[in-house]
Amino acid sequence: MLYREAGQFKTTYVADQQIFPILQDRVFVLAVIVVAFLAAPMFASPYLYTEILIPFLILSLAAIGLNILVGYCGQVSLGTGGFMAVGAYAAYNLWLRVPEINNLVVVFLFGGVMAAAVGILFGIPSLRIKGFYLAVATLASQFFLDWLFARVKWLTNYTPSGSVAVGNLSVFGWKIETPADRYLLILGLVVVATLVAKNLVRGHIGRSWMAIRDMDIAAEIIGFRPLRTKLTAFAVSSFFIGVAGAMWAFLRLGAWEPLAFDINRSFQILFMVIIGGLGSLLGSFLGAAFIVLMPILLNQLPGWFGIRMSTALLSHLEFMVFGAMIVFFLIVEPHGLARLWAVAKEKLRLWPFPH
Numbered sequence: 001m002l003y004r005e006a007g008q009f010k011t012t013y014v015a016d017q018q019i020f021p022i023l024q025d026r027v028f029v030l031a032v033i034v035v036a037f038l039a040a041p042m043f044a045s046p047y048l049y050t051e052i053l054i055p056f057l058i059l060s061l062a063a064i065g066l067n068i069l070v071g072y073c074g075q076v077s078l079g080t081g082g083f084m085a086v087g088a089y090a091a092y093n094l095w096l097r098v099p100e101i102n103n104l105v106v107v108f109l110f111g112g113v114m115a116a117a118v119g120i121l122f123g124i125p126s127l128r129i130k131g132f133y134l135a136v137a138t139l140a141s142q143f144f145l146d147w148l149f150a151r152v153k154w155l156t157n158y159t160p161s162g163s164v165a166v167g168n169l170s171v172f173g174w175k176i177e178t179p180a181d182r183y184l185l186i187l188g189l190v191v192v193a194t195l196v197a198k199n200l201v202r203g204h205i206g207r208s209w210m211a212i213r214d215m216d217i218a219a220e221i222i223g224f225r226p227l228r229t230k231l232t233a234f235a236v237s238s239f240f241i242g243v244a245g246a247m248w249a250f251l252r253l254g255a256w257e258p259l260a261f262d263i264n265r266s267f268q269i270l271f272m273v274i275i276g277g278l279g280s281l282l283g284s285f286l287g288a289a290f291i292v293l294m295p296i297l298l299n300q301l302p303g304w305f306g307i308r309m310s311t312a313l314l315s316h317l318e319f320m321v322f323g324a325m326i327v328f329f330l331i332v333e334p335h336g337l338a339r340l341w342a343v344a345k346e347k348l349r350l351w352p353f354p355h
Contacts, residue, residue, distance in 0.1 A: 115242020
């Protein structure tokens with residue numbers, strides 16, 4: 001009875017085109033945002049910031065970027081870690097070599113733009129190849145970018161180990177010093193980026209992506225240009241991923257090396273999209289929450305039951321659970337956790353009546 005559309009009349013085009021047309025959805029999303037901005041800074045501990053909230057938000061943004069490419073446009077990509085590295089090192093070099101621009105927002109946007117440019121470059125083959133062949137091409141971009149950042153010493157400021165570090169961060173004069181400061185900055189950027197992504201996928205650009213995903217030949221016949229549409233998806237996706245990579249480097253790690261964005265990072269983001277749900281922005285958040293929280297739960301669960309396990313065994317169990325969950329969702333519910341949430345909302349519309 002609480003989740004009802006009855007009596008919610010839409011009398012204008014603006015009301016009909018709202019992102020959340022149902023009042024209960026608007027109230028729920030607004031409450032989540034208010035809690036995230038106000039309640040979390042008051043009650044969260046440093047551990048909750050650094051190990052759960054900050055990784056969850058940044059990886060959610062990266063998953064949104066990959067979901068735009070894979071879920072909405074149907075272009076398989078295994079180079080997410082490389083594009084995150086492009087954003088991280090581009091932002092680092094701007095921050096290092098142009099000290100007058102000591103503004104993280106500008107630095108992150110520059111990292112996103114550079115990642116978008118690299119994404120367009122590696123997205124050109126998508127006009128001729130698709131499916132597993134495109135996945136191999138993007139995998140090649142991952143290995144090439146790993147080699148680039150490990151071998152071109154200028155990108156890492158000629159450090160012998162290849163490790164770089166940042167400090168004295170600020171945004172429009174606001175010093176970013178504590179975990180709470182980093183969390184609030186990341187949260188604000190993720191909220192804005194999610195709003196932009198939502199409006200993109202529900203507009204003309206998003207419809208062109210979905211037309212290419214469903215049947216590229218038919219989309220071309222009705223007037224969509226495949227090359228421009230695919231490259232647009234690669235650019236937007238890589239931009240979001242590049243910004244996420246820059247935030248991961250500056251606000252999560254502080255000091256990093258090229259191995260921080262290796263092939264394992266690409267698979268981690270892909271797992272988030274598959275488990276959360278392809279073609280769903282909500283699924284990106286749900287998948288990121290699952291990937292971030294599951295290792296912590298697996299580490300704590302044996303202790304709760306008095307079972308002693310080695311660290312190596314727990315690490316292997318983590319991979320086994322991820323693999324089992326991916327197989328489960330591909331077979332039972334291909335649309336992931338987002339679909340389960342949609343089914344629950346449909347049931348709430350009828351509850352407590354059976355029809």
